[in-house]
Amino acid sequence: xxxxxxxxxxxxxFAVNAQTGISTETPNAATVLxxxxxxxxTGVLIPTLTSAQITAITxxxxxxxxxxxxxxxxxxxxxTSGTPLWTFVGDIPAINDITTISNGHAGDIRYDKTTxxxxxxxxxxxxxxxxxxxxx
Numbered sequence: 654x655x656x657x658x659x660x661x662x663x664x665x666x667f668a669v670n671a672q673t674g675i676s677t678e679t680p681n682a683a684t685v686l687x688x689x690x691x692x693x694x695t696g697v698l699i700p701t702l703t704s705a706q707i708t709a710i711t712x713x714x715x716x717x718x719x720x721x722x723x724x725x726x727x728x729x730x731x732x733t734s735g736t737p738l739w740t741f742v743g744d745i746p747a748i749n750d751i752t753t754i755s756n757g758h759a760g761d762i763r764y765d766k767t768t769x770x771x772x773x774x775x776x777x778x779x780x781x782x783x784x785x786x787x788x789x
Contacts, residue, residue, distance in 0.1 A: 699727065713737050745771065751780050 672687060674680035680687035688697055702710075704723045712734040721728050724741070731746035732738030740746040747764040748754065754763065757774030762783075764771050771783040 707739055710737075718742075754780070 672680035672682065672684055674687045674689070676689040676691045677687055690696065699718055699720050701720045701722050704721055707719055707721060707728060710717070713730045714734050715730055715732065717730045719728055720726075721741075727742040728739050729742060730737045731740040738746050738748065745762050745764045747766050749766050751763060751765040751768070751770075751772050757763075757780065759774060759776050761774040762771060763773075763780070772780040773783055775781045
């Protein structure tokens with residue numbers, strides 16, 4: 654009986670760590686979901702929403718990706734679920750006051766609409782203004 658429990662526990666542990674593959678039996682180990690186009694002629698459809706539908710999403714998680722049908726552009730939440738900051742993919746997220754964001758991650762960039770300046774998050778130092786660089 655003990656052996657059966659050990660085998661079942663081992664199988665459950667394996668299932669928790671397994672990746673999911675669609676149209677593949679060998680998903681990439683670095684992915685949670687690996688989608689393969691069966692005939693190399695299909696893609697993944699990201700949810701399509703109007704601007705009003707996007708702003709009506711309750712507590713959208715950070716990095717949620719949608720396609721805005723009004724603007725015909727991809728958008729993602731660069732903010733938090735409590736304070737969403739819907740931003741077009743490829744744009745620098747724009748905020749009204751950089752001092753309202755008390756933390757960030759290495760590589761975060763924000764445009765402060767009040768000051769007209771671009772800031773980046775420097776680990777250990779906080780938000781730093783991007784200085785202009787004069788070329789040769």
